[in-house]
Amino acid sequence: MPSDTLALEATDISKTFGSVKANDQINLEIKKGKIHALLGENGAGKSTLVNILFGLYKADSGIVKVDGETVDLGRPKDAIDRGIGMVHQHFQLVPVLTVAENIVLGNEPSNKASVIDIENAKVKVKELAEKYQLDVDTEATVEDLPVGTQQRVEILRSLYREADILILDEPTAVLTPQETDHLLQVLKKLASQGVAIIFITHKLREVLEVADEVTVMRNGQVVGSTTPGETDESGLAEMMVGRSVVLRVSKETASPDATVLKVKNLCVKDDRGLLAVNGLSLEVRSGEIFGIAGVEGNGQRELVETITGLRTVDTGEILIGSTSITESSPRQISELGVAHIPEDREKHGLIGAHSVADNLILNRYHKSPFSNRGIRQQKAIADYAKEMVEKFDIRTPSIETPSSSLSGGNKQKAIAAREFS
Known part of the structure; x- marks a missing residue:
């Protein structure tokens, strides 16, 4: 039931970390029953803004209103009490607990004897799951679930707490295309039931497919708002970066040279002792991009961990150039340029x-x-770090800032800077 009634209004929100102004006079209006996409490059300030709206950060200045009433969101509990739920990019679940236990954690139902009534909670969770097409097994242990199902658990946890404003931070970053399509359908269903949704993403196709309204951020500021009917992928990309962007890469014909990585008849077991990689052979040559495709859980992780020395080879051999790394340590493999x-x-x-x-x-x-x-x-460490921060455009208040404080995209830049330098 989309409407023009405001569920949440943020006015002149500012937040500074050291010398970095993460949010600068941000204004945002979120309507009930609408999907509002928040778009921007890495470090644009999107995550900082939604962390303020969920009470994880305290804004330096500005006002937040929920249902027309000014609120103080000093901690997540304040946001939850006002009907705001958040699904983080990196899930906040307890792996060893069941689905039902994770959903009620912190909001446990009790009976007249003040004993936790988990069975009653399971009934409510199943009703929510059926209503919003979020199929989960309430008895399953979270660590045994695929990523897409864990995300459903996160969404159900917010709905269980009666959230009518739902924030999703890069929700499709860890999903397969099929899981992404299902999630987008779920979001449309939630919006049709009156839930206001803030949807952070870098993926322009998703914005055009699912969003009712779009706000674009750049360098900590809102640079514009639009709707999918008023723009296209090129228009959104230009708003994000402030210049024209070529969205399609012209791929030149590769001219591979000598073999740099050779995998021969490789067999590797997973954490359960089952064969995850079975007799795999491949060759990667200098100057080529070698793609490995497949649905998650089909041996890709085990293969990568074995090539990088994090997992033991069962049988077979791996060579970097002419050097066997089958029994090498991660450091030894890194020294070879991996x-x-x-x-x-x-x-x-x-x-x-x-x-x-x-x-x-x-x-x-x-x-x-x-x-x-x-x-x-x-001094050598500081000089090198400053050079990498500038070269890879890592947006951080300081080189001494804990890496956990960086946005997701800047964390990725830091890893790339370390590995590619």
Whole structure:
């Protein structure tokens, strides 16, 4: 039931981290029953804004209204109490708990004897799942679920808490195309039931397909608002970056050279001891992009972990050039020029509590000029980190900022800077 009634209004929102102005006088209006896409490049300030709206950050200045009433969103509980739910890009679930336990966590129902009534909660969850076509098994343990199903659990947790404003931060970043299509249908269903949705994405096709309204941010500011009916992919891209963008890459014919990676009859087991890679052979040559396609869970992760030394080879051989790395350590493989950008940057790409500078030298901290007889050389580390921040446009208040404080895109830039330099 789309309407023009405002569910949430943010006025003149500003937030600074050190010398970086992440949000600068942001104005945003979210209507009930509408899907509002928030679009922008990495570091545009989108995540900072929604973290303010969910009470994770405190704005330096500005006003937020929910249903026309000014609210103080000093903590997530304040946002939840006002009907705001958020599905984070990196899910906030407890892996060892069941679906039902995760959904009620922090809002556990109890019976007259003050005992947690999990069975009653399961009934309510099943009703919500059926209503919004979010099929889940309430008895399943979260760590056993595929990513797309875990996301449904996150959405159901917000709906269980009666959220009527739902924020989704890059929700399709970890989904397959089929899961993405299903999610977009779910969002349309939620909007038709009156839920106001803030949808953060980089994917222009998704914006044009599902959004009712679009706000574009650049360098911490709102640079414009539009609707899918008034623009196209080229128009949105130009608003995002401030210049004309060629959306289609003209691919030249590759001229591969010598083989740099050879995998021969490789067999690798997964964490359960089952064969994940079975007799795989491939060759990657210098100057080519070698794609490996497949639905998640078909051995891609195990293959990458084996090539980078994180998983043991069962049988077979891997060579970099003419050097066998079948029994080599990750450091030895890195020394041979193998870079690794993992699928989960939070878990395997960065040490969140460590500074940006420390993360940029994780693969070379033991070498000169960063170390002298085991003693850190702070000036060399700082100089190198500043160079990488500028070269790769890593938007951070300082090289001493914990990497966990960076936006998702800037975390990815930091990993790329480390691995490709």
